[in-house]
Amino acid sequence: MTDEILLGELATALTCQSGVKIQINYAEKIPGGDINETYKLSTGEGLFFLKLNSSRNYPGMFAREFNGLSALRETNTISVPRPLYHGTVGEKGFLITEFMEKGGANPDFWENFGASLSRMHRNSHAHFGFPETNYIGTMKQYNSPYSSWSVFYAFNRLQPLTRAAYDKHLLDKDMVEKMEKLWRHLPNIFPDEPPALLHGDLWSGNFMVGRDGKACIYDPSVYYGNREMDLAMARLFGGFDTRFYYTYEAMFPLAPEWKQRISICQLYPLMVHLLLFGGNYHNNVKEILNAF
Structure with missing residues (x-):
């Protein structure tokens, strides 16, 4: 320095x-x-x-x-x-x-990582949200409490970003209308499940192999939400071995039809990236909305 x-x-x-x-x-x-x-x-x-x-x-x-x-x-x-x-x-x-020292991965690194995340996700709360507004990247992340995940996801995640993207001319009126249609159908898409403590920004750049050979996670955007959000984020940019997902599913099975909800969960981080970086993320968002 x-x-x-x-x-x-x-x-x-x-x-x-x-x-x-x-x-x-x-x-x-x-x-x-x-x-x-x-x-x-x-x-x-x-x-x-x-x-x-x-x-x-x-x-x-x-x-x-x-x-x-x-x-x-x-x-x-x-x-x-x-x-x-x-x-x-x-x-x-x-x-x-x-300061976390880096190490070499244990043979069961991915299985241990998946099991550890499943245990973390079992920590719950009375409401979806967090006691304070925090950040995801450089953007504020709103965490007002709601008893419904669908309402929380619509009002605290998708709605603020949609408004910001429209104001910056990153979304047109047609895409906004499709997003509003999606919000209305979220209660039919997500099953009821208790809030889970989430990392909130779980991609491959936010974990490392520690000196003990196990995963260490950092740079979080923490809140209590639907646990499928962390897993969908992990799938978005790759870098997670299939053993991670298999072990998680064995330890803490997801609700039926979770695969059909992956893209809906990825919509939030993609909207964040659209606002921060523009470019091809517009096409990613449009593809999800058109499929819906």
Whole structure:
């Protein structure tokens, strides 16, 4: 990290939050996606993982991520980096977690991953949603509570993104009308099922093989939703072995006709990508709506 002033402010913030004097020996920049700057921190208290971004552009993002990581860790079902500190230094927001060392996958890596996710999904709640609005990518994710998944999915997921996409001329009136038709039929598409604690953005870029040879998940967009959302997201961009899905299904069978609902569940992340990146995602969304 070249900004020594920022490094000093960060060490002061960490010291204040932890109650222990922390000296940062060095910060090594490592790959971390398009939104954040990411670093491996070497300190007198060990190695940490640091994320930085603009607190002005993404207010509260790391506080929400901190809470999401905490919710996942509290299930004790799957490896999740322990969130340690978050805050702001100057115009930068920061999040610090434990540094997860990479390892080689165990022979049963995929079976263990699928079983762990199924156990995580058994953590439920009285309503679909989450106590706060959080983020998926750089976009706000609304989590107002509803007792019905179909209502939650329509009002908190598809409707806000459809409005935003139409305003940006990424969807035409015909596609909006087809989306509205889909919303009305969601109660006939999804069976009743209790809310499940979801990672919320489960693609291959958001897990790694930990030092213990098992899966570690991170960068969540946590909420209580229909568990088919995580599995549909995992299928969207590939990177998950079939053993992952087979083991999950054996441990926690999905409701009948789940295969017919995959594309409907993928509509949300595809709409997010349409708004963030445009391009071919328009055709993906249109294909799903036309099929419906």
